[in-house]
């Protein structure tokens with residue numbers, strides 16, 4: 341059950357999020373989702389209302405103008421948002437997690453320069469730009485030769501960046517970007533990449549097209565272009581050549597947050613499946629009275645609860661890594677939750693029969709939305725390989741020859 345074991349402040353934030361979802365997001369989500377131009381599906385009004393409710397800045401400490409919710413509560417808030425709309429959940433999840441990272445990884449000077457403005461701007465959103473057209477799963481696994489094509493070359497007082505990123509959530513809406521670029525060509529990105537803080541006003545930075553996505557449409561994803569874009573030395577987050585460390589050390593809960601977003605979709609689908617099957621009369625009884633249908637509902641409930649427990653464990657452990665953080669928890673909860681969500685939404689579609697296929701029941705939106713997280717935040721197949729790397733590290737194959745020779 342969401343909220344058990346939380347402080348009253350944290351439970352309050354969950355309750356605020358639930359009301360925000362019900363009153364602000366739910367009434368407009370389907371209409372925004374249906375707009376043909378992907379840029380128009382995004383709503384500043386939703387962001388401003390999230391700001392007024394204290395959700396947008398909830399991970400900032402009180403000193404920085406937020407309420408300082410921990411990673412477990414953040415995961416719960418993100419899941420709650422996902423129940424009402426996946427895109428809104430992603431817009432805010434990106435912002436909440438990057439704000440958390442900035443507080444942990446930024447220098448005091450960077451915190452002073454960026455956090456007050458972000459906190460004060462009711463439209464202040466954040467984005468992280470890693471993926472490139474030719475470099476994507478490679479950075480998740482990562483391969484030694486998988487360096488970024490986006491290059492940063494040192495110059496007087498800073499760096500000149502050239503390259504392109506794409507698929508970036510909040511890409512056309514953010515007031516600050518965490519940009520990853522190769523600073524040491526020839527080395528893999530694990531050793532030769534650096535994280536830069538880039539503002540939209542940086543010379544040589546421009547935004548390309550907004551991607552036309554099949555689902556998660558209330559979030560915008562965009563291309564970013566860097567043409568001789570100057571970024572000063574003082575905007576390096578972490579150390580030169582240690583961009584990968586920023587990801588590994590300061591984003592431990594990122595995977596759990598992505599999992600929480602899509603789990604919200606699964607929760608929404610389950611509620612619809614339950615409501616439908618207890619009211620739909622066919623074959624002499626209500627659908628829920630048929631054992632085979634009730635078994636489907638039980639399976640959904642079991643898998644949603646298991647995914648939620650996994651997410652909560654990963655989120656809690658990310659704040660308590662001294663108690664024994666398992667790096668596989670930075671890869672696997674999203675794989676599991678997105679597979680569960682996919683099973684739940686497709687079962688919900690099936691239980692609705694022909695009605696599910698019709699737009700007005702709202703089930704097809706959940707199917708389109710859930711599909712996003714089979715790939716977003718890392719394709720599942722690549723995340724399994726990432727986890728496998730840790731499994732092999734812990735239990736290497738002994739050095740020996742072919743077993744038959």
Ligand SMILES: Cc1cc2nc3c(=O)[nH]c(=O)nc-3n(C[C@H](O)[C@H](O)[C@H](O)COP(=O)(O)OP(=O)(O)OC[C@H]3O[C@@H](n4cnc5c(N)ncnc54)[C@H](O)[C@@H]3O)c2cc1C
Pocket residue numbers: 468469470471473475476477478480481506507508509510556561712715716717718719720721722725
């Ligand atoms: C909705 C959405 C939001 C996103 N938001 C962001 C964002 O905010 N910031 C950002 O930087 N990126 C973002 N991304 C990018 C996302 O992280 C990438 O799409 C993802 O990492 C997969 O990369 P790709 O699409 O290029 O697929 P590819 O890397 O081309 O992979 C294609 C397929 O091949 C498989 N594959 C790849 N390598 C291997 C291998 N070695 N062995 C076996 N199978 C393999 C993959 O699992 C996948 O199934 C977003 C993507 C989506 C869809």
